[in-house]
Amino acid sequence: MKPIKKPEPTESARQKIIAAARLLFTKNAYTAVKTRDIAKEAGINLALLNYYFGSKEKLFEIVMTENIGHFFKDVTLLLNDERTTFFRKIELLVDFYITRLTDNPDLPLFVLIQARNSAKNLPNKVHRLGSSFFLKQYRDEMKAGRAVKMDETHLMLNLLGLSIFPFSARAMAKKIRSIDDKEFNKLMQERRKLVPIWMKAMLEIKK
Amino acid sequence: MKPIKKPEPTESARQKIIAAARLLFTKNAYTAVKTRDIAKEAGINLALLNYYFGSKEKLFEIVMTENIGHFFKDVTLLLNDERTTFFRKIELLVDFYITRLTDNPDLPLFVLIQARNSAKNLPNKVHRLGSSFFLKQYRDEMKAGRAVKMDETHLMLNLLGLSIFPFSARAMAKKIRSIDDKEFNKLMQERRKLVPIWMKAMLEIKK
DNA sequence: CATTGTTTTAATCAAATGATTAATCATATA
């Protein structure tokens, strides 16, 4: 009898490479990241990178999926949850964005750059966001006269602009306002409450 | 009699290089743009690039100044114009952003990336924006009870998030909403009117 | 024209870079 012991065959090298690649690819352009940088950051021999992943590009695709795929999957779940109201969803979405981006502030710029470089870098399901339950709920609110009418694209751009943009503009904001990371983060946490309030004000029907 | 024709002393090569460099550097990362690409795009010999500009980096700096320097200079003028009211400035700023970015939709992502890569890529005067006449006017509005109180950084991030973010997210927005350039541009033009209305709604004091 | 200075070109260089190879090390299994 042999118990077959192969659950984790020193998977650590592989993992270290992915972690290093993610770190570097998220903050720098693809061409700016050298395979030697990744190897050094991971503390492994350059050849191991190709041994495990075949090429720089394959490794990048893994990072891309981790960064973009997971993020969009979670957003999709929130947008299509039928148990939460329209306005509650706004609160939950803002909260989700700020939580996720506080941990990973370089993510938004990464996503925007990949989307610009080639639309096919985005997961195919992305277009489904355009027919989410959230937007159906917004149409219902409009019909019922409980929310100002605007194109659904404007609604989405406003929500993302108020929640995500500050993170992609972090470096600029810090310089313009002469603040440090701590102050910047404090402001971002304030926005958890503020952005939903602002969104409501924008959607409120004037009497 | 000869009319002496020397107004443009075949400056064309130099100009063609700058134009090509600007085109490529604005849309792609520095390391992703090869000097050979620039030469090809400009239709000149590779060596001419170094003949006129010394190095790829020097050429990049010229593009950077053109892209960022001019933009910030104009914004500064608007922000510090003492002849326009606070709310009027919001309208003028939104109008300025949308006009400029409609012509050059890749600019915002370029600026955000340069700011992230190194804060010193931003013009030094940038920090002056933090003490602009516009923000002084906002403080006056708050004191007079004519505008909701919020941190000035929030105000700036909201204005930029609503005006500029859509352009940096253009590729993503087009995919999510399944729209083309024409429709996207139409939406952006609508925002000239809408963003000031939304900003006012956010700043309005609830009774 | 001849001369001089500027612009343009083709060829080439040296360094950087993604990838491969062949050898070595480690570990588990028979």
Add this chain to the structure above:
DNA sequence: TATATGATTAATCATTTGATTAAAACAATG
């Protein structure tokens, strides 16, 4: 222990890339 299998290393390869050079083409000047 011997052997097979997978992990790791140093050395090397072929291409790409920013930059240089030396010569040629061009234009203005005396």
